[in-house]
Amino acid sequence: MRFRLLTAHPLQLPLLSSAARGAPPGVDPEAYSWFQSVDSDHSGCISIKELKQALVNSNWSSFNDETCLMMINMFDKTKSGRIDVYGFSALWKFIQQWKNLFQQYDRDRSGSISYTELQQALSQMGYNLSPQFTQLLVSRYCPRSASPAMQLDRFIQVCTQLQVLTEAFREKDTAVQGNIRLSFEDFVTMTASRLL
Numbered sequence: 233m234r235f236r237l238l239t240a241h242p243l244q245l246p247l248l249s250s251a252a253r254g255a256p257p258g259v260d261p262e263a264y265s266w267f268q269s270v271d272s273d274h275s276g277c278i279s280i281k282e283l284k285q286a287l288v289n290s291n292w293s294s295f296n297d298e299t300c301l302m303m304i305n306m307f308d309k310t311k312s313g314r315i316d317v318y319g320f321s322a323l324w325k326f327i328q329q330w331k332n333l334f335q336q337y338d339r340d341r342s343g344s345i346s347y348t349e350l351q352q353a354l355s356q357m358g359y360n361l362s363p364q365f366t367q368l369l370v371s372r373y374c375p376r377s378a379s380p381a382m383q384l385d386r387f388i389q390v391c392t393q394l395q396v397l398t399e400a401f402r403e404k405d406t407a408v409q410g411n412i413r414l415s416f417e418d419f420v421t422m423t424a425s426r427l428l
């Protein structure tokens with residue numbers, strides 16, 4: 233069974249209120265309902281396979297493996313390769329936040345982010361990056377077509393990686409000059425330790 237969890241019109245889960253009654257303390261009841269549906273083998277944990285089956289872009293393609301792995305790594309506090317209900321609850325909020333931003337930046341409501349929409353999104357998020365950089369993201373993360381566009385999974389991946397790299401840069405850019413000097417060793421360490 234697949235849930236169009238992340239589209240503009242998510243399927244209404246049946247029995248939300250009764251399923252939500254058993255939600256552990258601190259876990260959003262709606263997230264708990266989703267957790268139980270996504271945990272298809274009822275192991276109490278979500279594997280990357282289960283996550284991938286649950287997450288669908290607005291064009292009905294499954295989320296790509298890289299984004300699913302990145303998200304599992306972010307919310308898997310025990311490094312087991314799977315996420316429990318608390319990790320899922322945090323992941324659920326994380327996805328909702330990105331989905332809301334995605335819909336906000338998808339100005340023509342096409343269900344995907346075009347080059348122009350991405351350029352505007354990055355600028356509104358406070359990034360001072362060139363059109364060439366946006367073009368690089370589009371050619372790397374959008375399927376080739378006459379009007380390439382980014383699906384939600386790639387948007388989450390790209391924005392999260394940008395945030396992580398920005399934080400790493402800021403730690404070194406103590407004078408807030410927008411420039412840092414790095415040795416090769418520092419560069420590879422900074423990059424390797426931040427890859428999600």
Ligand SMILES: *[C@@H]1O[C@H](CO)[C@@H](O)[C@H](O)[C@H]1NC(C)=O
Binds near residue numbers: 289291293374375381
């Ligand atoms: C949906 O988008 C993905 C990623 O952008 C693309 O690879 C795929 O071909 C598209 N699928 C359909 C059914 O259009």
